[in-house]
Amino acid sequence: MSTATTHASPRVFVGPLPEALLSEAVLRGGGALVADMSDADMVVWNDGPASLAGQLHPGIKWVQLAAAGVDDWLASGVIDSDRVWMSGAKTYSHIVAEHALALILAGRHRLAECARQTEWRPELQGQPLDCAAVLIVGAGGIGRGLIEMLGPLRTQTVAVTRSGSATPGAERSVAFDELADEWSRADVIVLAAPATPATYRIINSQTLEMMRSNALIVNIARGSLIDTVALVDALRHDRIGGAALDVTDPEPLPSGHPLWSDPRVLITPHAANPRDARLRRFAERVTDSVSRIGSGTEPAAVIDTKLGY
Amino acid sequence: MSTATTHASPRVFVGPLPEALLSEAVLRGGGALVADMSDADMVVWNDGPASLAGQLHPGIKWVQLAAAGVDDWLASGVIDSDRVWMSGAKTYSHIVAEHALALILAGRHRLAECARQTEWRPELQGQPLDCAAVLIVGAGGIGRGLIEMLGPLRTQTVAVTRSGSATPGAERSVAFDELADEWSRADVIVLAAPATPATYRIINSQTLEMMRSNALIVNIARGSLIDTVALVDALRHDRIGGAALDVTDPEPLPSGHPLWSDPRVLITPHAANPRDARLRRFAERVTDSVSRIGSGTEPAAVIDTKLGY
Numbered sequence: 194m195s196t197a198t199t200h201a202s203p204r205v206f207v208g209p210l211p212e213a214l215l216s217e218a219v220l221r222g223g224g225a226l227v228a229d230m231s232d233a234d235m236v237v238w239n240d241g242p243a244s245l246a247g248q249l250h251p252g253i254k255w256v257q258l259a260a261a262g263v264d265d266w267l268a269s270g271v272i273d274s275d276r277v278w279m280s281g282a283k284t285y286s287h288i289v290a291e292h293a294l295a296l297i298l299a300g301r302h303r304l305a306e307c308a309r310q311t312e313w314r315p316e317l318q319g320q321p322l323d324c325a326a327v328l329i330v331g332a333g334g335i336g337r338g339l340i341e342m343l344g345p346l347r348t349q350t351v352a353v354t355r356s357g358s359a360t361p362g363a364e365r366s367v368a369f370d371e372l373a374d375e376w377s378r379a380d381v382i383v384l385a386a387p388a389t390p391a392t393y394r395i396i397n398s399q400t401l402e403m404m405r406s407n408a409l410i411v412n413i414a415r416g417s418l419i420d421t422v423a424l425v426d427a428l429r430h431d432r433i434g435g436a437a438l439d440v441t442d443p444e445p446l447p448s449g450h451p452l453w454s455d456p457r458v459l460i461t462p463h464a465a466n467p468r469d470a471r472l473r474r475f476a477e478r479v480t481d482s483v484s485r486i487g488s489g490t491e492p493a494a495v496i497d498t499k500l501g502y
Numbered sequence: 503m504s505t506a507t508t509h510a511s512p513r514v515f516v517g518p519l520p521e522a523l524l525s526e527a528v529l530r531g532g533g534a535l536v537a538d539m540s541d542a543d544m545v546v547w548n549d550g551p552a553s554l555a556g557q558l559h560p561g562i563k564w565v566q567l568a569a570a571g572v573d574d575w576l577a578s579g580v581i582d583s584d585r586v587w588m589s590g591a592k593t594y595s596h597i598v599a600e601h602a603l604a605l606i607l608a609g610r611h612r613l614a615e616c617a618r619q620t621e622w623r624p625e626l627q628g629q630p631l632d633c634a635a636v637l638i639v640g641a642g643g644i645g646r647g648l649i650e651m652l653g654p655l656r657t658q659t660v661a662v663t664r665s666g667s668a669t670p671g672a673e674r675s676v677a678f679d680e681l682a683d684e685w686s687r688a689d690v691i692v693l694a695a696p697a698t699p700a701t702y703r704i705i706n707s708q709t710l711e712m713m714r715s716n717a718l719i720v721n722i723a724r725g726s727l728i729d730t731v732a733l734v735d736a737l738r739h740d741r742i743g744g745a746a747l748d749v750t751d752p753e754p755l756p757s758g759h760p761l762w763s764d765p766r767v768l769i770t771p772h773a774a775n776p777r778d779a780r781l782r783r784f785a786e787r788v789t790d791s792v793s794r795i796g797s798g799t800e801p802a803a804v805i806d807t808k809l810g811y
Contacts, residue, residue, distance in 0.1 A: 288630045291655060295611040295628075298604035307770045308614035311762045313754030318776035321597045338654075345651045346600060445622030453620045461616045467627035 200489035202226070203255060206233035209244045218476035222483030235486065237479050242269035251275070257482050259475045261285050262415060263496055264388040272498060282494040282502060284478040285466045286334030292465035293335065293413045294342045296437035297381055298322060300409040305459035322346050328379035329353065330395065331386025331414065332360040339383065351375060376403035381411065388415035389501040398423040407434040413465045416442030425451050428458070439465045511535070511796035512564060515542035518553045527785035531792030544795065546788050551578035560584070566791050568784045570594050571724060572805055573697040581807060591803040591811060593787040594775045595643030601774035602644065602722045603651045605746035606690055607631060609718040614768035631655050637688035638662065639704065640695025640723065641669040648692065660684060685712035690720065697724035698810040707732040716743040722774045725751030734760050737767070748774045
């Protein structure tokens with residue numbers, strides 16, 4: 194018996210704005226068609242939750258979102274239990290991991306300080322990452338990609354996951370509830386976990402207190418993982434070495450915020466997953482999802498509303 | 503027959519200033535001793551050429567220098583043919599390669615521009631290195647180390663060597679005299695070759711003219727490999743994308759030089775091989791050299807005055 198008799202390729206609405214790259218991605222998906230919303234049984238949505246609210250009809254069985262982290266989608270209440278919702282999780286992992294590596298190296302090599310100079314200051318010497326202890330909080334696609342990139346850099350890498358199960362390439366793997374022992378052992382702390390109640394302000398005055406004086410905090414996840422007031426306070430008292438943040442809380446970080454003027458802080462404007470690269474990667478995910486739906490196999494990154502990702 | 507009967511462990515003067523880490527490194531070298539200059543047959547020199555001039559006596563058979571690039575030693579005339587001179591070449595390769603990677607990623611991800619902001623500018627999005635074409639001029643220890651580090655970043659890497667012989671990990675290897683075809687193919691150009699007549703101002707108005715408009719030039723070798731006036735001119739006319747320079751010509755780069763104020767330029771103050779890391783690595787090389795001399799095997803990085811390294 195062929196699955197083709199029991200599973201039909203989806204008819205897909207791409208929106209809210211038409212996007213040729215995404216429509217082409219649908220058509221590459223083994224028989225899937227591009228359709229109007231009224232005829233569609235699947236939606237590919239290249240925007241946030243506000244514009245989708247109230248648009249779905251009962252015939253829509255699948256929704257493919259572009260976002261990798263869906264905390265704002267869950268908070269919006271738009272995600273319901275009437276259909277399958279899929280995120281862009283892991284689609285962008287490699288690119289975001291690369292940005293994390295860029296921020297780690299920039300922090301260790303004091304590149305933000307160097308960039309702000311207008312004269313030769315030979316005392317601005319960094320610390321190689323070579324032999325440093327790197328704690329990676331969250332070993333999903335981004336964390337695993339980063340661990341692979343750190344391999345030739347000879348770091349000692351500890352991966353933190355919900356269960357603590359072994360992560361390929363990491364020297365050790367620990368569970369979230371064993372984190373208390375790890376803060377004091379890390380030269381670099383990378384936040385690569387989804388924004389959930391369990392990770393909310395995981396960097397706070399208590400955990401900052403335990404860190405090494407040279408600790409570099411890198412956040413390419415969500416601003417809510419850091420208590421920003423506590424971070425500013427820790428920097429002011431030289432309790433940690435610095436921070437490199439692609440995401441902030443509040444975001445955007447307001448002008449005049451003390452993080453802008455701290456020489457040990459580098460901020461990139463939520464740019465770890467740049468627009469051009471993101472769209473190309475999302476198109477690949479769209480092709481994969483419509484193919485899987487057409488052949489009756491489980492799509493990647495189905496959202497689990499209980500887990501929050 | 504043991505080689506111990508024909509080769510004696512050296513008696514080593516460490517200078518010009520005593521340095522415990524280096525003396526300990528000598529003593530770890532299988533029977534080697536630390537000696538005064540008058541009693542020594544080997545010198546470990548942790549300084550530049552000026553302080554060594556005129557100090558060596560005929561009994562000194564080996565001199566171990568700390569420097570990896572010995573262009574200034576050769577220019578000084580201190581290196582003679584009366585003994586074996588050894589450089590620190592390849593000792594620091596891994597650390598310098600790491601700095602090169604930091605500069606490459608900073609350039610692609612626009613980190614220097616981000617570091618100079620005091621407000622959230624979401625348009626400051628970089629380009630992942632993923633799939634970029636990287637041209638590495640010089641595939642010695644640093645170039646090879648960098649190629650290994652670029653592996654997980656999925657670049658297309660071309661290595662340039664004197665002979666063009668195959669370089670492990672590079673997609674292609676070309677000889678120096680085939681370089682003319684390569685400038686226009688590279689998104690990133692990394693200078694990792696020694697300063698020799700063949701590499702003098704290898705980046706000049708002619709080669710800059712051939713480059714892609716997004717080309718990023720990274721120099722962790724020597725300032726003399728770039729015609730700085732031509733580089734400033736190319737940037738002024740948007741002929742290339744940017745530069746990340748650990749070495750400059752002139753060096754130190756004077757205050758007020760146009761490179762300091764160009765948003766696409768990142769300058770680090772000859773800091774690719776930071777002092778603390780350098781001394782630890784040099785100590786390892788000292789142990790290796792005295793051991794090899796004691797056992798009658800060829801030391802690493804014997805200087806070839808004709809090749810210039």
